[in-house]
Amino acid sequence: MNFRRAGPGDAEVLAKLHAENWRRHYRGAYSDSFLDGEVFADRLRVWSARLREPDPRRCTILAEDGDLVGFANTVLEDDPTWGALLDNLHVADRHRRRGVGSRLLALSAEAVIRRADGGSAPDGASGLYLWVLEQNLDAQAFYEARGGSCVGRDVASPPGAIASRLAGSPARLRYAWAEPAVLL
Numbered sequence: 001m002n003f004r005r006a007g008p009g010d011a012e013v014l015a016k017l018h019a020e021n022w023r024r025h026y027r028g029a030y031s032d033s034f035l036d037g038e039v040f041a042d043r044l045r046v047w048s049a050r051l052r053e054p055d056p057r058r059c060t061i062l063a064e065d066g067d068l069v070g071f072a073n074t075v076l077e078d079d080p081t082w083g084a085l086l087d088n089l090h091v092a093d094r095h096r097r098r099g100v101g102s103r104l105l106a107l108s109a110e111a112v113i114r115r116a117d118g119g120s121a122p123d124g125a126s127g128l129y130l131w132v133l134e135q136n137l138d139a140q141a142f143y144e145a146r147g148g149s150c151v152g153r154d155v156a157s158p159p160g161a162i163a164s165r166l167a168g169s170p171a172r173l174r175y176a177w178a179e180p181a182v183l184l
Helices: 008-025 032-036 039-052 100-117 137-145
Strands: 002-005 058-065 067-079 083-091 128-133 149-155 171-177
Touching: 002 100, 008 032, 008 039, 008 058, 008 067, 008 083, 032 039, 039 058, 058 100, 067 100, 083 100, 100 128, 128 137, 137 149, 137 171
Parallel strands: 083 128
Antiparallel strands: 002 058, 058 067, 067 083, 128 171, 149 171
């Protein structure tokens, strides 16, 4: 397995895996019309914009075994209370339960720690947190098994801020690690 930072040429493969996982795990929270229609185009727009120019506050790590098998995207210094936001962690279904997600989580934690150790993170911003849909029980179990604590609940935001992309008012849970080093 090879792990590397994402670049502009990776937007399409990231969008494909992102869309596949949303179709598989977010059905019921996101509208069927969005998941069956425009989800890939939406994710391609997002990833193309994210990767267009280097961003020192964003760390996107790919896991490859010939093809893309997973990725993690972290926004460093996102929140003054919670620290860095693990905005995305996705592993292809056929590669789940093989340690790929754990390794991506550890590499994301390393990036947060390096940023804090380098002195560029403001005080209190060296933690790591994420949001997971309440219906995604497998993901919650994964994060809990890795020391994450559920510390909050909120209403999920619609992709692209388009309300019709949601199915009702799905909830999301905040999981956090005050000390990302526990993930190493």
